[in-house]
Amino acid sequence: MPRTVVFLFVTLLLIAGCSSSRIAQNQDDTTPITARERKDCWEFANAPTLLSVMRQSMQTPLEPELIRDSYIQTFGCAYEEIDIEKNSIQAVYRAIMQSLRNRNITVRDDLMALLNSRPPRPENLVREYSVYVNMLTATGKDTVASYQIRILQLEVVQTVESHLSVWTRVATRFQHREDHYRALPVSNERSAFVNVMEKAQRVLSITQDNKIDKVLEAFASPGNGAVAQPRTLAELTFGDQLYLVDESNPNRTYPALFLGKGILFTSLPKQDEVVFKFGEERLFGLRLNPYDFRRLSTEFEEFGYKAPETILQCMFLKSSKKKLSTNR
Numbered sequence: 001m002p003r004t005v006v007f008l009f010v011t012l013l014l015i016a017g018c019s020s021s022r023i024a025q026n027q028d029d030t031t032p033i034t035a036r037e038r039k040d041c042w043e044f045a046n047a048p049t050l051l052s053v054m055r056q057s058m059q060t061p062l063e064p065e066l067i068r069d070s071y072i073q074t075f076g077c078a079y080e081e082i083d084i085e086k087n088s089i090q091a092v093y094r095a096i097m098q099s100l101r102n103r104n105i106t107v108r109d110d111l112m113a114l115l116n117s118r119p120p121r122p123e124n125l126v127r128e129y130s131v132y133v134n135m136l137t138a139t140g141k142d143t144v145a146s147y148q149i150r151i152l153q154l155e156v157v158q159t160v161e162s163h164l165s166v167w168t169r170v171a172t173r174f175q176h177r178e179d180h181y182r183a184l185p186v187s188n189e190r191s192a193f194v195n196v197m198e199k200a201q202r203v204l205s206i207t208q209d210n211k212i213d214k215v216l217e218a219f220a221s222p223g224n225g226a227v228a229q230p231r232t233l234a235e236l237t238f239g240d241q242l243y244l245v246d247e248s249n250p251n252r253t254y255p256a257l258f259l260g261k262g263i264l265f266t267s268l269p270k271q272d273e274v275v276f277k278f279g280e281e282r283l284f285g286l287r288l289n290p291y292d293f294r295r296l297s298t299e300f301e302e303f304g305y306k307a308p309e310t311i312l313q314c315m316f317l318k319s320s321k322k323k324l325s326t327n328r
Contacts, residue, residue, distance in 0.1 A: 041208050041314035042160055042201070050079055050159040050167070051201055054194045057167055060153075070180045071171040073152070074098040075191040079162040080306050087166040088122065088154055089115045094193050094303075095170035096149055100133065102187040108132040108144065120151055122166070127151050130175065137182040145183075146175035161308035196303045200238060204307060207257070207265050208315055210273040215257060215265070216241075219296035230293040233278075237301045241294040244286040254286065260307040263316055275312075275319035 038044060054077055062073040076095030078087040093115055100107055109131045118126045129149040136142055153169040174180045199218070206214045219239060230236050236258045244266060246252040256266035259275070267273045268284050281288060295301065 044160050050165050058190045071173040073171045077167040079165040088120050091166045091168045092120050099172040104184045105133040105135045145179040148175050212267045227295045243289040243292050275315045
């Protein structure tokens with residue numbers, strides 16, 4: 001009996017080990033495939049960037065009958081998740097939030113909870129939502145209004161960033177016409193998030209070219225005013241700056257840029273610029289200063305921007321190959 005038990009135990013271990021190996025192999029085959037073998041991290045097959053897709057999509061005019069009914073249109077996109085539904089929810093959320101900013105109103109309901117409870121999907125689309133908003137009228141009075149949301153388009157597209165990128169076109173209006181006339185003047189911004197993506201793509205492209213001075217210059221935008229600074233590693237967002245201390249000379253520090261997913265970019269002493277992961281600074285005789293974090297720009301945190309994982313993987317792999325060839 002004990003021999004039978006031992007035999008079964010060993011057999012289960014072997015099966016589990018084989019399954020784990022297959023899962024790891026499958027993940028290794030699928031996850032990095034769009035990041036591997038890229039000469040330029042922003043080029044992959046014939047896929048466009050999401051930024052170019054959005055610029056083209058935003059040329060779509062709003063239908064005349066919707067204009068007559070006092071609708072405005074805004075756009076949103078997402079690529080962060082390996083899940084169409086999650087990206088769809090995020091894209092629609094960004095489009096609706098842009099609409100609210102355009103009208104200088106704030107939503108009273110939990111908008112994200114609403115979208116999660118009735119998720120928009122490309123193949124089974126919930127096309128209409130209604131929420132309550134706080135509105136400041138032209139006479140300076142605070143009031144509550146009903147706000148209608150219609151999803152006109154929700155498309156999945158393969159881009160350089162992800163094969164599950166999603167973009168959406170949304171039309172919104174006040175449900176009651178009197179609220180439309182009482183509201184403050186409307187902005188025509190179609191997607192401020194696209195402008196954030198454009199700036200981030202420029203930063204990542206410069207990072208790929210190993211030019212940290214140029215990267216820091218890209219963040220030198222005056223007029224940010226008071227900025228809430230991150231205090232811990234958990235609060236870091238794309239573009240935040242931190243410092244690495246030379247262990248052999250503690251008075252010497254090197255600026256590093258946080259890109260996301262635990263990945264940093266810095267210029268190493270006596271070496272070229274590198275993209276590396278938290279913890280690898282020890283390999284270069286450096287240590288992280290945990291008390292000095294700086295937010296150079298507010299927009300990435302404000303819009304919840306995250307660098308595409310595929311691009312970060314590509315830059316990290318290219319930098320790793322460069323480090324290996326340098327050390328040989």
